[in-house]
Amino acid sequence: MMTVLRQALFCLLLLWLPVSWAADIGWLRSPDNDHASVRLRADTSADGETRLLLDVKLEDGWKTYWRSPGEGGVAPSIAWKGEKPTVDWFWPTPARFDVANITTQGYHDKVTFPMVVRDTPPDVFTGVLTLSTCSNVCLLTDYPFSVTPTVQEPTFAHDYAQAMGQIPLATGLTESLSVGARAGELVVDAYRAGGWSAPELYLDTVDEADFGKPHIRVVGEKLQATIPVHDSWGEGAPDLRGQSLTLVLVDNGVAQESRLMIGEAPAPESAAFPLWQVVLMALLGGLILNLMPCVLPVLGMKLGSILLVEEKNRHQIRRQFLASVAGILVSFMAMALLMTVLRMTHQALGWGIQFQSPWFIGVMTLVMLIFSASLFGMFEFRLPSSMTTTLATHGGHGLAGHFWQGAFATLLATPCSAPFLGTAVAVALTASLPTLWGLFLALGLGMSVPWLLVALRPGLALRLPRPGRWMNTLRYLLGVMMLGSAIWLATLLLPHLGFSTNSAIKESVNWQPLSEQAIDNALAQNKRVFIDVTADWCITCKVNKYNVLQKDDVQAALQQPDVVALRGDWTLPSADISEFLKKRGQVAVPFNQIYGPGLPEGQALPTLLTRDAVLQTLVDAQGAKP
Incomplete structure (x- = not known):
């Protein structure tokens, strides 16, 4: 009951004291959410153009969302009251958050959203900001506000320029960029002279489609990202060919936003x-x-x-x-x-x-x-x-x-x-x-x-x-x-x-769980990666294990300090392993692959392994020694 009274009193104060927030409403906090603070500023000093800045500060461990939140979350929005302005809202480059196999796009710590009013501004901007903030739980909070546009102090121009510097550019990152669709995924191909450092990709929403986390592969100056696609019910992928897609590609502090027509992606290799x-x-x-x-x-x-x-x-x-x-x-x-x-x-x-x-x-x-x-x-x-x-x-x-x-x-x-x-x-x-x-x-x-x-x-x-x-x-x-x-x-x-089926022969290799992230992390550290996707019901897997993988020289090679051994168990159904195999054009086990500085794209091994093939490919994966 006290919470309701406090909210009612808070709203009355907003209506009673609009002049006190003439050009800057100050930092607002909600009694229902003490993890976020918001502030709205309005300025008319730029040659008659009215500009707004929406500042959001978040406590450690909390985040809010981009205009396309991803597989969860709600984007910030403003419901204008009274004389409704036409506002262009600019979105800074987001970050990616992965929790419980759900990928979202948004911001943490603090973020500033610049805006521009395209028509004659009202005398007073009045409305309600709805902000979604999440940590272990998610809160959807309303912030009523009222602000009168005036000529702001010089710090506003600095803050506005700094905020616009976080907005992706239309050009400047790639020489060529294309996107295509095929069964269950999008494929983005990009070329950048000088190569890539640590690229990231963020996708806007397309009607009736949800996107998973992009898997990015870089070879020299070429980048290819494959993105899982399913419909809003988490089931089959809709046909996206012929639709428009807005994406943001980021590398080494440079962000480019592009709007592309989705074409036909090439079939897997x-x-x-x-x-x-x-x-x-x-x-x-x-x-x-x-x-x-x-x-x-x-x-x-x-x-x-x-x-x-x-x-x-x-x-x-x-x-x-x-x-x-x-x-x-x-x-x-x-x-x-x-x-x-x-x-x-x-x-x-x-x-x-x-x-x-x-x-x-x-x-x-x-x-x-x-x-x-x-x-x-x-x-x-x-x-x-x-x-x-x-x-x-x-x-x-x-x-x-x-x-x-x-x-x-x-x-x-x-x-x-x-x-x-x-x-x-x-x-x-x-x-x-x-x-x-x-x-x-x-x-x-x-x-x-x-x-x-x-x-x-x-x-x-x-x-x-x-x-x-x-x-x-x-x-x-x-x-x-x-x-x-x-x-x-x-x-x-x-x-x-629920019973264990571990082999009676104890392996000395420290097998780690298989994941795309584990591969990327190892390659970033110039390490080699040996991948073994197996299943208890796979007879060929057993043959490979006893005839090759458990031999002393192979075990010794897989224990080298620069080798990361990853194993995926497909004995029971696993969507992650199915997706892993699918991205490599595989539908059966065993599947073995080796990555490394000399094999950044990975090399698949024969179905029936031999010691010579495993050991030689591990040597090839080292690349040229300095």
């Missing part, structure tokens, strides 16, 4: 390959999946199904392998459908992301246990015809089991990022929908090649030895392989249950 090359990569990537360790259990299943055929004949074997090919192709088409739905609903895209789902892992574990138990002779499947489309019919002539063998082979292959596969999938997920479906079909055809060869030449399968006791031994061996796969799948549930 991964899409620079001709389509025929990408199709060839998809075919080869799919073929190589058959050689990856994640597919071996399913190849064992297929071999077991051939051995258990009662009377081997060419026609039957051809039908079985064609059914498996159908399972592979249908599975790849199902993945293409899933990726299409995810893209249309603006969700994260990636190769193997189904292994981030505990339900998917649980179902796959159960299926592998059932097949393992069957191979150990604990029971056999002899299902009625109405259920032949569910699981394999061991010992019968149904084709459903062979179809599902192909499907399981595909599903178990997705944790692996084989050579050529990453590039093909990255292009598919950023290309048009017809191209996406075509490339996933090429992946399926590539993986189907060995199966098609047997279908075309059944004699290859007929060359297997005659049935005998060795078949029981092989059957138990296949059962062990299946059981091992089931146990491996079960371990993937541990992160979802």
